[in-house]
Amino acid sequence: MSYETITIESAEGVGIVTLNRPKVLNALSPQLLAELIDAVTEFDRDPQVRCIALLGSDKAFAAGADIGSMADASPIDMMRSNDFARIERLRELSTPIVAGVSGYALGGGCELAMACDLIIASETAQFGQPEINLGIIPGAGGTQRLTRAVGKALAMDLVLTGRMLSAIEARNAGIVARITAPEAWRDETLAVCRTIATKSPIALQVARDAINAAFETTLTQGIEFERRAFHVLFASDDQKEGMSAFLEKRRPAFTGS
Numbered sequence: 469m470s471y472e473t474i475t476i477e478s479a480e481g482v483g484i485v486t487l488n489r490p491k492v493l494n495a496l497s498p499q500l501l502a503e504l505i506d507a508v509t510e511f512d513r514d515p516q517v518r519c520i521a522l523l524g525s526d527k528a529f530a531a532g533a534d535i536g537s538m539a540d541a542s543p544i545d546m547m548r549s550n551d552f553a554r555i556e557r558l559r560e561l562s563t564p565i566v567a568g569v570s571g572y573a574l575g576g577g578c579e580l581a582m583a584c585d586l587i588i589a590s591e592t593a594q595f596g597q598p599e600i601n602l603g604i605i606p607g608a609g610g611t612q613r614l615t616r617a618v619g620k621a622l623a624m625d626l627v628l629t630g631r632m633l634s635a636i637e638a639r640n641a642g643i644v645a646r647i648t649a650p651e652a653w654r655d656e657t658l659a660v661c662r663t664i665a666t667k668s669p670i671a672l673q674v675a676r677d678a679i680n681a682a683f684e685t686t687l688t689q690g691i692e693f694e695r696r697a698f699h700v701l702f703a704s705d706d707q708k709e710g711m712s713a714f715l716e717k718r719r720p721a722f723t724g725s
């Protein structure tokens with residue numbers, strides 16, 4: 469399938485999706501969201517792709533939902549299209565997905581980045597939920613995922629004032645995993661993806677499920693989930709391969725079986 473609002477490429481086990489609406493700072497139109505979800509779903513089905521990178525441009529990861537395309541919408545229009553629910557699909561992927569953020573990650577853009585497994589950010593990155601300035605509130609996890617990541621005080625600050633967080637503040641608050649120099653964000657994101665792509669796909673999938681379970685369960689349930697998941701991995705060829713390779717002092721060759 470050919471896309472108009474994103475570009476895709478793949479190399480060295482990494483599927484790369486780049487948001488590509490530069491004139492509107494990668495504002496997330498319904499078409500862009502549909503193409504994005506289609507592309508990551510295709511990569512998820514491709515056994516050659518072991519990690520997905522989601523990138524924007526130097527100036528903007530994404531400046532939010534496309535304001536022009538929803539300015540005149542009715543509640544029924546919003547319910548019928550339910551476009552913003554699409555980003556929940558990222559959680560269901562079997563393949564890890566890493567956001568590379570430079571410049572603005574605002575509103576739905578911030579929510580989209582937070583829906584990925586981890587965020588690598590340029591020093592220039594700015595995160596925020598400025599929906600309050602438009603007379604609305606975040607609609608794709610900005611009051612929920614953000615609050616779980618940063619706590620009530622900072623979530624209230626961001627959502628009620630609409631102010632932006634610098635990359636350093638975002639890392640200190642737990643939204644961002646790593647910060648890079650302004651010219652290095654793309655390369656660093658792809659390097660992280662290539663590293664992940666060398667690991668066991670089955671162990672990666674189980675690890676993501678276990679970490680995500682920490683947000684949904686009590687500690688006792690989460691520990692139990694983790695222990696059972698740990699036990700189950702001993703049924704995988706990759707566990708045998710990983711441990712044999714260690715003992716034989718060679719690199720493991722994981723197959724995802």
Ligand code: CO8
Binds near residue numbers: 533535575602605608
């Ligand atoms: N939607 C549509 N167009 C946009 C958007 C947007 N979110 N953001 C920027 N643009 C357009 C501008 O209108 C402008 O177009 P034009 O050149 O035709 O005038 C162009 O992009 C460049 O923008 P600016 O001239 O404003 O650039 P600046 O560098 O001066 O400012 C800002 C950059 C600060 C990012 C500014 O553009 C801005 O404040 N943008 C809006 C940010 C915002 O309010 N985002 C929240 C949107 S609502 C939302 O996201 C709800 C989330 C629901 C869930 C979504 C799930 C996916």
